[in-house]
Amino acid sequence: MSNDQNDQVAKIVSLCKRRGIIFQNSEIYGGIQGFYDYGPIGSLIKNNWKSLWLKNNVQQRPDMVLIDGSIITHPKVWEASGHVKNFADTMVECKSCHKRFRPDLLKDSSKCPECGGKFTKGRKYNILFETDIGVIEGEKTHTYLRGEACQTIYLDFQNIVNSSRVKIPFGVAQIGKAFRNEITPKNFLYRTREFEQWDIQFFTKEAEMDKWYEYWKTERMAWYQSLFNQKDSLQFRQHKKDELAFYAKKAFDIEYQTPWGWAEMEGIHWRGDYDLKQHSEFSHEDLSYNDPLTHEKYLPHIVECSGGVDRSLFFLLLDAYQEQKLDNGETRTYLKINPKVSAYKLAIFPLASNKPELVTAANKLFTHLSSKYSVDFDDSSNIGKKYRRQDEIGTPWCAVVDYQTLEDNTVTIRDRDTMSQVRVKIDEIDTWLQKKLN
Ligand code: ATP
Numbered sequence: 001m002s003n004d005q006n007d008q009v010a011k012i013v014s015l016c017k018r019r020g021i022i023f024q025n026s027e028i029y030g031g032i033q034g035f036y037d038y039g040p041i042g043s044l045i046k047n048n049w050k051s052l053w054l055k056n057n058v059q060q061r062p063d064m065v066l067i068d069g070s071i072i073t074h075p076k077v078w079e080a081s082g083h084v085k086n087f088a089d090t091m092v093e094c095k096s097c098h099k100r101f102r103p104d105l106l107k108d109s110s111k112c113p114e115c116g117g118k119f120t121k122g123r124k125y126n127i128l129f130e131t132d133i134g135v136i137e138g139e140k141t142h143t144y145l146r147g148e149a150c151q152t153i154y155l156d157f158q159n160i161v162n163s164s165r166v167k168i169p170f171g172v173a174q175i176g177k178a179f180r181n182e183i184t185p186k187n188f189l190y191r192t193r194e195f196e197q198w199d200i201q202f203f204t205k206e207a208e209m210d211k212w213y214e215y216w217k218t219e220r221m222a223w224y225q226s227l228f229n230q231k232d233s234l235q236f237r238q239h240k241k242d243e244l245a246f247y248a249k250k251a252f253d254i255e256y257q258t259p260w261g262w263a264e265m266e267g268i269h270w271r272g273d274y275d276l277k278q279h280s281e282f283s284h285e286d287l288s289y290n291d292p293l294t295h296e297k298y299l300p301h302i303v304e305c306s307g308g309v310d311r312s313l314f315f316l317l318l319d320a321y322q323e324q325k326l327d328n329g330e331t332r333t334y335l336k337i338n339p340k341v342s343a344y345k346l347a348i349f350p351l352a353s354n355k356p357e358l359v360t361a362a363n364k365l366f367t368h369l370s371s372k373y374s375v376d377f378d379d380s381s382n383i384g385k386k387y388r389r390q391d392e393i394g395t396p397w398c399a400v401v402d403y404q405t406l407e408d409n410t411v412t413i414r415d416r417d418t419m420s421q422v423r424v425k426i427d428e429i430d431t432w433l434q435k436k437l438n
Pocket of ligand 1: 148180189190191192193195197204264265266267306307308309310311312
């Protein structure tokens with residue numbers, strides 16, 4: 001990465017730490033590579049990010065159901081899926097500076113990008129995280145943390161069909177943790193060792209695969225575009241023939257234009273009947289679907305949309321980060337994040353923190369609105385600092401309770417992006433916010 005590119009990521013990392021959005025995990029012990037924690041603001045943002053996905057893909061669809069599978073599964077799952085054999089990345093080490101790299105991610109894999117040194121021969125490393133179940137030596141079961149969240153959907157397929165009233169075509173959605181012992185975790189949340197994935201597995205007849213593949217490709221891109229500011233920073237990348245799994249007719253990634261180039265955010269995969277076939281074979285259970293109307297029996301085919309929750313959230317932060325030169329020469333930093341995703345919809349301040357009547361009125365407003373919206377309350381002293389904080393965490397509106405409020409029950413509401421102010425009646429804030437959030 002060039003200095004400028006580093007700069008942009010560094011600014012986000014620093015803002016995330018300063019404002020309680022994301023912290024390096026175990027920082028007091030010097031940190032641990034590839035693991036991050038969401039702070040008080042980041043947890044709210046991440047929950048909203050996931051809720052929007054759930055709303056769009058489960059709540060608003062009669063043809064989708066949700067599951068929440070466990071992280072540890074029977075070890076055979078990962079043999080059946082092919083991960084034990086094939087979930088491996090190649091690593092090389094520089095003979096001079098001893099830094100390690102994945103050659104497939106280097107622009108020039110003939111020499112070390114840090115010092116120009118020669119590389120050792122590439123060696124393959126399986127990136128599944130291993131663990132043992134049980135406490136007695138000799139009786140432990142060796143297994144893995146799930147390397148991709150979607151496998152539990154295939155494991156539960158039969159139970160879902162038998163217990164719900166789903167009929168093909170239908171989809172199963174899941175948001176859950178995945179673990180990969182990445183050789184080179186890097187670029188903040190982009191490549192970590194523990195992360196969340198959001199997955200849709202859409203089950204259909206083989207003959208309808210093309211139709212549903214195109215449908216989901218369009219749907220998922222449109223969803224991201226509706227939430228990112230810069231629509232042209234999103235694109236599809238079609239996988240080349242030699243990148244395709246043998247069972248895939250085609251594959252597309254939805255990519256985001258990061259400071260270090262286009263990078264995958266979500267994969268739209270043609271999984272065919274591969275997964276259900278593998279699990280049928282390894283478990284000796286027949287995972288076929290019986291069509292209740294036609295009485296046909298077949299293994300459904302699958303279109304998968306598999307995205308990274310943390311990775312896409314990082315891209316959303318990159319998309320939202322703004323610096324604005326003000327007339328007084330200062331630079332204002334703000335996160336132009338969609339209000340549906342922001343931690344708070346409204347921040348409430350009393351104009352002066354040492355005026356009890358204003359603090360009480362502001363508190364009352366907080367109590368009134370917080371039963372319906374995520375709102376913040378700040379009665380610290382400096383109003384400029386309060387705005388700066390809310391701008392940097394992306395709060396779209398700030399309401400100030402002043403002396404006029406005590407007379408006519410109105411507050412000033414300031415807009416994060418334009419800094420313009422309007423006077424709104426307290427009784428009308430709820431409707432005002434509802435309109436803005438629609
Ligand atoms: P990459 O090529 O970047 O390693 P992948 O093709 O292996 O990704 P998938 O297995 O398709 O990724 O996983 C689906 C999604 O999960 C990716 O599009 C990405 O958003 C997210 N993801 C994968 N690996 C990581 C990781 N190490 N850290 C954060 N998110 C990840």
